[in-house]
Each structure stands twice: as structure tokens, then as C-alpha cells.
Amino acid sequence: MTRLLDVTDLRVAYGAVVAVDNVSLTIDEGEIVGLIGPNGAGKSSFIDALTGAIPNRGGSVVFEGGSLDRLASHSIARRGLMRTFQSVELFDDLTVRENLQVAAEQPTLLSMLADLVRPSKPKGVDDIAWASTLCDLDDALDRFPSELSHGQRKLAGVARALAKRPRLVLMDEPAAGLDTDESIAFGQRLRSLPGHGVSVLLVDHDMELVLGVCDRIYVIDFGSVIASGTPDEIRKNDRVIEAYLGGHDVKA
């Protein structure tokens, strides 16, 4: 397996509050890695820091052999590291198809000038069809985000990230707000992604989903990694049970 992402000693502080405290994490090609932790454990800060939203973070991030330190969000996306949002954040004024197109297309300055007179042929048509089919959005493509159900909006957010054909997607609570059936269906879709060359870092509260689909899991609390390992190891880890599961065993 080749190493895809290598995070060393990532640190994020807001003033005196340390949100992410020297977290190290690796993801190999074809892996689905989980990141779990209680509310306020620093999960979203971790994703923000990886995708260029927090400029003065500590530590180093290496993606596909290249450093992501000090890169702007758009450059990180162009290197094939995409993310989804806890609050979906679709472009409300565009249809689902156009949302996907925005991610899939990469206009140059020349094509931007040409767009005034003779629009270039839509690019990335295959990528968009692939992403929308994978997320079961084919019937919703020409609708606006406001016309979709909450679950569909979540999926549209995932599809938008996938439409760029990324190497790695960071998913911030993609299953939050989905019902159990939807969550299971979503897990199945997720499992098929490595077969398409996409690795995943899954951040979620839904223990069943995370334990069910992930190859490896990191557990963080108060900004630090308190445990890591396979789902089986995590289930049996005393510190995890204490910090996150509140002493209860979880049925898979």
C-alpha cells in the first residue's frame, strides 16, 4: 500500500484554547479511515486545518508525497484532496448538476474569455455522471438544493466532492441527520469508493456507521489521539469505552 496522507503533529490553537493537540494520522491508498470523538473533541478543526482554512497551524501535512503546508484551500482541492461539510454548504443558486459541474470543471483564463462568445463543451461529464449515480442523485440532478430532502442534500454534498475525482475525501459528519436506513445505504456507497480509487477520512458520530465501514479508526478527545486501531480493537479499548462510549458496549 502506498501512503496517501501523512499528518505529523498537527496543532490548532484559537488563542489559549488548543483545539487540536499534536495529532498524527496516516491514510493509505484505498483505505477508509474513521475519526471519532465526542462533541468539541477537535474533529472539525482537524479537517479545517488539513484543507487550508487555518493558515497558522502547527505540524506538517504531506499528501501524495507533497507538502500541503501553507497552501490555500483551492490549491489543496486541485491536488485531489476534497472535503464535505457538516452543514452541507451547497451552492443554493445552482442546480445539483451545476453544483457538481463547478467541482468537476477546471476553466483556464483562456477558456474563461472564450466562455463569453462560445461556451466550451461541458467538461467532466463522465465524472459528474459517475458521482451522481454513485450517490443515487440521477433523478435530482436538475433540481435546486432547496427542493431536496435533508438526506439528498447530504448526498449531493458528497457527490460534489466526488465529481472532482479526488484521491481522498474528508467527510465531516456526512451521516448526521440521516435515519438508520439511509445511514446503512450510505455506508454501502462509501464501501465502494476505494474500488474507484478514492480513499476516505470519515468523521462521524454514528458509531455503527464508523465501526461498520472503516478499516482503521482514530479516536480523539480534547484534541489528542487517545486510541487508534481496527474497529475490533477500538470496540475493546478501555479508554475509548470510558471517554466516548460512556461505559456501554456497542452492538455492531
Add this chain to the structure above:
Amino acid sequence: MSAFLLFVLLGLGAGSVYALLGLGLVLKYRSTGVIDFAHGAIAMFSAYVFVNLRSTGVLELPWPVIPHEIPLTAGGQAMDLAPALVITLVYGTVLGLLLFLGVYRPLLQASPLTKVCASVGVMLFLEATAVLNFGTTSLASSPILPSEPIRLAGIAFPSDRIYLAGIVIVVAAVLLVVYRWTKFGLATRASAENETGAALIGISPVSVAGRNWVIASFLAAGSGILITPISSLDPTSYTLFVVPALGAALIGRFQSFGWTAVAGLGLGIVQSELIKLQTIFTWLPQQGLSDGVPFVIILITMTLSARRLGARGNAGTWRNPRLGRPSRPLLTSIITFVIGLIILVLLQGSLRAAFMSSIITMCICLSLVLLSGFIGQVSLAQMSFVGMGAFILSHLAGDLGIPFPFSLILSALLVVPIGILIGLPALRVRGVSLAVVTLATAAAMDALVFSNVGFTGGLGGRKVAPPSLFGLNLGISDGKIYPTITFGVLLLVIVVFVGYCVARLRTSATGRMMIAVRSNERAAAYMGIRVAPLKLYGFALSAFIAGIGGGLLAYQQGTVSSSSFAVFTSLTVLAITYVAGIGRIAGAVIAGLMFSSDGLFVSFLDDVIHVGQYQMIVAGIALAITAIGNPNGVASEMAGEKGIALRIVKLRDRVFPTSKPPALSPQPVIAVAKVRK
């Protein structure tokens, strides 16, 4: 040295007014999120009321035509200072409260752009009413504050400046204390911070806002009265006081009373010192320096520091104006061209000229559809681009003798760097702050560039050589007929082509990126969009289109003069485009035909029912009402389910049927929709 001190002290006069108006703007913004461009107009109107009471004892009501004069003294005697003061202060306060209840209260949850347009409507209305009721000749007024000279450090200066500055300091201090330590101040700060939260703990944001407006209007009326002895009174220049006041409020981040007061006084002093400097250094530009430099300072500080405006948590979740979705732009363009041609041939004389004005306005509005509609960047400097285009063309075609169409294209291209320059602050500031920064730019351009006699030909303006191609005269006049059909065709060809390009852009990859940035800048960056170059690209394109509009305007007028591009013309253009539908090509068309003040519809009304002198008043009221009633614009309404636009589109598609390719629907990779546990 003492001469410089004298000018510092003299500058306190205007500075005090900027400060007092600025404080009122802060109050209004903090309590309602409205940047009230009509704030200066309220001061102006109150000043007129005061001057009239003091000279003839007549109370002037804020409307034209229907009786608006109430004599309060017997036989037209002048009223004493004290009652005149009290009546005017009450008058200004009530006027502000009525405007709040009638216009701004219904807009509390509206988008910032809607609020801007409504306040522009109010401003136009008050200014036009003042012009009708009081005329445009400047009035002087007797002093209110004691103004016998004071001697200090060897110089003599009028003492009222010291009193004025004292009033500003006292007002700012009182506001500071009230908003920091009283329950009312706490409620205001709470509802500015989080409207929903404040409502939940029993604070009524509407009543808080209303009370703040009362205070702000009181201050506006007060500053209107105080300035009359210092600056001669006329409708336009008093209304324009709002621009430096906005600058002061901006430096105070629309939040800090102290900084706003200091900035207002500072702006006044800088202006005054610049006048002194002009007399010493004769190589300095002799026009506009004192008016322009403060705005340059504001511009630079805002761009470099990129400070956000004070927090305003709004309970409403407003949406951007709806966008159009042009289908079959080529066909629509051809049909539009043919219809335009028919109108051109059918109309004659002044109405044909008015139709030409409409077409040119459409071009200018298209530049805003692209910039504010698609990318969501508010620009209040659009007419500055237009003016630059017009004057550059007059130089290129005149002195340099560059032939049409190269002169037109080159002049528009030369406007592009200016557009990019004005777009630079947009990389740091957003929304309402951007609106104010671009307004400061427009004011700076007005004072520094458009007052330059060498560039703009001064009051007489500059002549523009008519366009000709292969020896064929395309100008608006051929010696016998005015205006010629050939010139109309030229306009139609160019503007329809611009409209076609903007429509094409809307459905292209670039257009989608622009709309993505408008919807959610943060998410757009995460999707790999370079937001900053895209915004600058939008400013560049918009400036180019506006520059073309300027060139066409120059050809139409024959002689361009800088008065056509004064600061508030940009506000009007944004407002009419917004009201007509800023997210649509059709919006630009409607703005040009229906709302443009020298356009076809208004000229037609003028011909039939002679609305001429009331035109601005009608425009102002229409603007405010449309902003309140129809935040998506007229074109959006027409494009609705039963709208006329949909019928036109259906008619078009019936006459020119299209064969649609079958929709692609690949089978899902995963057929699992729902799995039972």
C-alpha cells in the same frame, strides 16, 4: 505654522457635521443593518425647514405639488431662534421615524442590497422634493452659535468652530455612556449581536431599532441646522455630506462612536488643510484635491486593514436576488434585435432619441447584472467606469485620431485596469462594506479625475468625433435627420451582442463558478475555485462593458461632460437595475426601457402627461416601493408561472421549435436504496 492651525480650526466646522452624521449612520446600521444613504438628505431637508422658519415663518412639509406650506407666524414674520430650533428638531425626528415605519421596518429582514436600494429611493425623493420646493439656488443663514472671533496662539478664528467640535465630543460621549451603561444601550447591543436571541429574552428588535432611528434622525436634523451658517445650503451638496460621513462611520467600523467622531473631525481638518496646501504649492491640482484626498485615504485604509463592520446577527435568512437561466441566447438575441429595429423605425424625433438612451442604459445595467447579479459584488462606482470610457474615447477619437471601432474597443479596454483596481478592495471586504468602499472610490474619481479640466474639458465638456466606418457616417446626426436610424442600428448591434455574451457567460463554466462564489465563497474555494482572480475577472469584464456603455453615451451626446457621471448617478443605476431584476438579462432591458430617467417609458410619460419635473420623485417612490414589495426584481416577477416572459419564451419556442437530445440516465452502480436491518 499659525496659518496651518487656523485651517485645522476652520476644518472643525465641516468635520463636526461629518461626525454628527456619521454617528447617526452608526446608530442606524447597528440597530437595523441599514446603511442609510438618505441620512444626509434628512439633514438637508431639516436645514431647509429651519432656514424657512427663520426667514418667513413657513413650515415646509416633505412633499411636492399638494399644499406643503403651513405659515406659523402672522404676516410672514421670521420665527425666533428657540422655537425654530425646537420645531426643526422635532420635524427631523418625526420625518426619520415615519421613514423608519414606512420604508425600513418592512425591510428589517431583507437583503443588504434591498436596503441600499430603498434608502437610495428615499434619498432621490427627498432631494427632488427639495429641488422642487426650494429651488437650487444656494441659501445662506444667520449664525446660530456665537461666532465672534477668538484669538488663540496669535491667530483669530470664528469661535463657533470650537463650539461645534465641543458639541460633537459631548454627543459622542453621551452616546458612549448610554450604550455602555444603560438598559436601552444593552438592548441595542444585544439585538445588534443576535436578533433572535434578543427577541427570545424579551427585547423587541423593532422597538429598539425605532428608538435608535429617532436618535439618529434627531442628530441629522441637528447637524443640518448647525451647518447652515458655515456652508451655503443647496439640495445636492447637503445630500452629498453623507459620503464623507459614511467614510467616518466606516473608519469607526459602523460600531465605535469615539472613532467615528474622531474620523469625522479628522476628515474635515484634512480637507481644510488641503485647501491651504493648494495655495502654497501651486503645482498641486487646483480642483477637487480637498474633496478627493479624504476618500483616497478611506480607500487605502479600508483595503489594507480590511476591517469588518461591527457584528450584526440578523434573525432573517435573506437570499440573494434570484437569477435568470437564459435559454437559446442566440435566437433570443436575434428576436430582440429585430424588435428593436422595428421600434427604431416606428419612433421618431425625441422618442427615438429616448429609445437610444434606453439601449445605452441597458448596456450599463448589463455590467451590473454581471458584477452584482452573478458574482454578488456590489459596486457603487459603475458610472465612474462609464465616465472613464466616455472621456478616454473622446481623447482617442479626437486627439489621437484612432478610427471606429478600434477607438471604442480600446477605450473600453483602458477602463479595465481601473475596474481591476476598484475590484482590489473586494478581495478583502464584502457586502455592505464593499458598497461603501466603492462609493468612496466614485467620490474620489469624481473629485480628482472628473474635475480635471485637461481630461474632461471642464464645464463645457469634451467633443466626441462621430463614429464612421469605411467612409459611412454612423453618427447620431447626418446633418438632416436627428437621430438617425443608422446610429440606432449601431447601438442595437453592439448592445444586443453584449447581452448575448453575458447570457452565454451565465450558462458557461465561468458563470457557474461566479454564481458559486456568490452563493458561498468558502465552499467555492474548497471546490478548487480561485476566488480572488475570479472576482477581479468579474470587475474587469464589468468595467469593459461599462466602458463600452460610456463610449456609446459619448457618441450619443456628442459632447460629454463630467456632470453625467456624478457620484449619485452610480447609486441610481444600481438601484434601477436591482429593482428591474439584477440577476437577469431581462432586468437590464427593463431597467433601460422603463426606469431610466431619460429612457423611452419616462420620456413617453413626459410627452403624454408632462411628468417632467416630477420624474425623480416618481422614480424615488417607485424604487422604495418595489424594493419593499418585490425584492427579486420586476423581471423575476415577469418570469414567474403566469408571467409575461414565460409566455414570450413559449411563443418563441413554438415559432422556432427545438429538438432536444434525449436525457442521459445511466443505471445506478449500487442498486441498494434501503436495506432492512
